[in-house]
Amino acid sequence: xxxxxxxxxxxxxxxxxxxxxxxxxxxxxxxxxxxxxxxxxxxxxxxxxxxxxxxxxxxxxxxxxxxxxxxxxxxxxxxxxxxxxxxxxxxxxxxxxxxxxxxxxxxxxxxxxxxxxxxxxxxxxxxxxxxxxxxxxxxxxxxxxxxxxxxxxxxxxxxxxxxxxxxxxxxxxxxxxxxxxxxxxxxxxxxxxxxxxxxxxxxxxxxxxxxxxxxxxxxxxxxxxxxxxxxxxxxxxxxxxxxxxxxxxxxxxxxxxxxxxxxxxxxxxxxxxxxxxxxxxxxxxxxxxxxxxxxxxxxxxxxxxxxxxxxxxxxxxxxxxxxxxxxxxxxxxxxxxxxxxxxxxxxxxxxxxxxxxxxxxxxxxxxxxxxxxxxxxxxxxxxxxxxxxxxxxxxxxxxxxxxx
Numbered sequence: 001x002x003x004x005x006x007x008x009x010x011x012x013x014x015x016x017x018x019x020x021x022x023x024x025x026x027x028x029x030x031x032x033x034x035x036x037x038x039x040x041x042x043x044x045x046x047x048x049x050x051x052x053x054x055x056x057x058x059x060x061x062x063x064x065x066x067x068x069x070x071x072x073x074x075x076x077x078x079x080x081x082x083x084x085x086x087x088x089x090x091x092x093x094x095x096x097x098x099x100x101x102x103x104x105x106x107x108x109x110x111x112x113x114x115x116x117x118x119x120x121x122x123x124x125x126x127x128x129x130x131x132x133x134x135x136x137x138x139x140x141x142x143x144x145x146x147x148x149x150x151x152x153x154x155x156x157x158x159x160x161x162x163x164x165x166x167x168x169x170x171x172x173x174x175x176x177x178x179x180x181x182x183x184x185x186x187x188x189x190x191x192x193x194x195x196x197x198x199x200x201x202x203x204x205x206x207x208x209x210x211x212x213x214x215x216x217x218x219x220x221x222x223x224x225x226x227x228x229x230x231x232x233x234x235x236x237x238x239x240x241x242x243x244x245x246x247x248x249x250x251x252x253x254x255x256x257x258x259x260x261x262x263x264x265x266x267x268x269x270x271x272x273x274x275x276x277x278x279x280x281x282x283x284x285x286x287x288x289x290x291x292x293x294x295x296x297x298x299x300x301x302x303x304x305x306x307x308x309x310x311x312x313x314x315x316x317x318x319x320x321x322x323x324x325x326x327x328x329x330x331x332x333x334x335x336x337x338x339x340x341x342x343x344x345x346x347x348x349x350x351x352x353x354x355x356x357x358x359x360x361x362x363x364x365x366x367x368x369x370x371x372x373x374x375x376x377x378x379x380x381x382x383x384x385x386x387x388x389x390x391x392x393x394x395x396x397x398x399x400x401x402x403x404x
Contacts, residue, residue, distance in 0.1 A: 017061045019063050022065055025065055027050075036092065052096065055118060064121045067082055069085065075131050079130070082124060090122075101115075101119060103119035104146065123145065126151055127149070127150050127178065158171065159178075200261070201260075203290070204258050210275065210288075216282070220247065221244075221246070221247050221248075222271070223271045224242070225242055225271055227239070268294065
């Protein structure tokens, strides 16, 4: 028996034991014991099954803290209570920094476990916590929630519970959107910003923006961007590693130029610089940037974004990281090009109209005689002679200009 226990302890020393669900936050809420000034989890807490000494004795390496709220709460009440539970879990983790640390990724779990602490993750229990809102789901993810069960013990409007009478037939269309949103996080740690290394990237470009009238285009320049957290500098800055991959000609298609990129051999972000044309013959040129991520896990993506914030502005100001299927930036460029605010000739035309209108007003004021006003509108003539406004009801249509 001793040898087996020793083997088990050795295994738990090498690999984290992950507890997928712990209701301590709700138990303490129900008991009115969420005041961490009076409830000390570093000591045995008799009325619960969890405290830090027992977690250590059980060799727990990672703990999912549930931010459960009952299904009797719905809408804003469910969301608000879920946020309070998240706040409590984060305060617990902050209270015992020598024993607990918030984990957002698998890499965080391994790092925290290696440091001898319990990796603390957050899980939400039941889709009622998002109040039928993908926006709330994304906010919960941003606050550290790393799983959401679709239901608890009752249906939600978009999913059936196993312990309730079927109503949605499993998942509704919105329920499938919820699942798809969460799958994005599983794919790469953030929504719409990851793609497998080696897969093809195809970006169709708007010919009215990226092609001259004679069909001429400019090759896209390519730069590979990556980061190495081991090179972290003072103040937390991480230097951005850049590698010039040279230029790539755009492919000509009947619908316009296309970038076909198949050289993503290393995980990282690939920055492309395209050339926009403007002017009657496309004689004016300016750069346009797009960045696409390939196989970036959540931790490396965070490092990369920190590096981008510090260094990338010199290469491509304010460039976002796109998914490989997202060419919306091309449409945004076209929309901006077609937008009213970019048509300078239209502004000039409006200015000329305003000038003409003002000139006509001056012409009328100088060439309309008082006796003509009196003929058409006596009360207006009286006001004219005294420099006051005439009653609106007494105003006749403006006379045709005379004395030209």
